[in-house]
Amino acid sequence: MRKSRLSKDKQQRLMEHFVAGTTARCAANLIGVNxxxxxxxxxxxxxxINQATEDEAPFSGEIEVDESYFGxxxxxxxxxxxxxxxxxxxxxxxxxxxxxxxxxxTKGKTLMGIIQDKIVPxxxxxxxxxxxxxxxxxxxxxxxxxxxxKLFANKQNHINGIENFWNQAKRxxxxxxGVPRKHFPLFLKExxxxxxxxxxxxxxxxxxxxxxxxxx
Numbered sequence: 001m002r003k004s005r006l007s008k009d010k011q012q013r014l015m016e017h018f019v020a021g022t023t024a025r026c027a028a029n030l031i032g033v034n035x036x037x038x039x040x041x042x043x044x045x046x047x048x049i050n051q052a053t054e055d056e057a058p059f060s061g062e063i064e065v066d067e068s069y070f071g072x073x074x075x076x077x078x079x080x081x082x083x084x085x086x087x088x089x090x091x092x093x094x095x096x097x098x099x100x101x102x103x104x105x106t107k108g109k110t111l112m113g114i115i116q117d118k119i120v121p122x123x124x125x126x127x128x129x130x131x132x133x134x135x136x137x138x139x140x141x142x143x144x145x146x147x148x149x150k151l152f153a154n155k156q157n158h159i160n161g162i163e164n165f166w167n168q169a170k171r172x173x174x175x176x177x178g179v180p181r182k183h184f185p186l187f188l189k190e191x192x193x194x195x196x197x198x199x200x201x202x203x204x205x206x207x208x209x210x211x212x213x214x215x216x
């Protein structure tokens with residue numbers, strides 16, 4: 001964007017449409033720029049969001065963890081093991097922010113690596129009854145699990161917060177009518193950023209600051 005031929009006015013308008021959740025095709029049409037130009041600009045914004053948020057401090061306190069699946073075919077098996085879908089793992093600090101990451105699989109070793117990297121020891125971790133979370137029972141964390149086959153919440157024991165994030169992220173991604181698999185991690189990071197910064201005005205201010213910092 002440093003060498004962009006777009007006028008500052010059009011860059012500003014593209015940024016505003018990005019914050020509003022407009023697709024690149026629709027934004028290009030409204031502003032009067034080439035679709036590929038708008039798509040590339042949106043892609044660079046997602047790269048900046050990813051770069052600016054990758055080194056945030058680890059979580060502490062009460063943390064909900066859960067895995068989910070995005071994209072792929074609609075028919076057939078759903079949920080864990082669904083064909084063609086991207087597995088994703090997420091952490092949510094109650095009353096705070098969320099962290100989400102596309103992962104190769106949902107094995108205990110994979111999930112535990114992220115948990116140990118992103119959560120401070122002795123924190124309280126809530127999960128469902130998925131077997132991969134058994135590794136938390138013999139870890140440096142206080143682990144509580146909720147069995148969703150019996151109930152979805154038992155007082156403080158629930159993962160409603162992280163499940164709310166999954167719903168919000170999937171709702172946002174549906175408007176794009178399919179996200180390229182190679183770019184999925186950037187779209188996921190965008191959803192994380194939107195969840196952690198829900199005010200559109202604040203999003204725009206932060207995005208402007210980041211563009212100036214990273215692109216000069």
